[in-house]
Amino acid sequence: MIGVPMPNPRDSILSELNQKLEQYFSSGREVEEVAAGVSGEKDGAFGTSHSNKLRIERNKQAPRLKELAADGMTVIQAAKEMGMESKRARLIARENNIKFPGPA
Numbered sequence: 582m583i584g585v586p587m588p589n590p591r592d593s594i595l596s597e598l599n600q601k602l603e604q605y606f607s608s609g610r611e612v613e614e615v616a617a618g619v620s621g622e623k624d625g626a627f628g629t630s631h632s633n634k635l636r637i638e639r640n641k642q643a644p645r646l647k648e649l650a651a652d653g654m655t656v657i658q659a660a661k662e663m664g665m666e667s668k669r670a671r672l673i674a675r676e677n678n679i680k681f682p683g684p685a
Contacts, residue, residue, distance in 0.1 A: 636676070639669075639672065639673045639676060640673075640676075640677070642663065642665075642673055643673055643676075643677040643679065645663060646659055646663065646670060646673055646674060646677075646679055647677070647679050649662055649663070650674070650679050650680065650681045650682070653682055654681070654682075655681055655682065655683040656670050656671055656674060656681040657670075659681070
């Protein structure tokens with residue numbers, strides 16, 4: 582109506598949330614503690630085929646990068662040897678658990 586103040590939207594949201602909490606706990610349910618770093622269900626739309634193709638290409642380069650790491654090269658030297666940016670080499674190393682000696 583005109584001239585009647587509108588209710589605060591925050592107050593209505595809080596009252597609705599409190600009602601739902603009361604319903605939840607009154608039905609006999611309990612609070613579940615989720616460990617840190619654990620996420621819920623993975624949404625099927627997350628992760629595309631494009632990102633999967635990129636990951637496959639990086640995995641093809643991983644064995645050569647691992648060899649260079651075993652030879653004692655730093656990540657920067659190995660990236661130059663393979664003709665790629667050091668950022669990409671670091672990503673491949675992180676995804677495939679490759680440890681490089683010296684400064685990263």
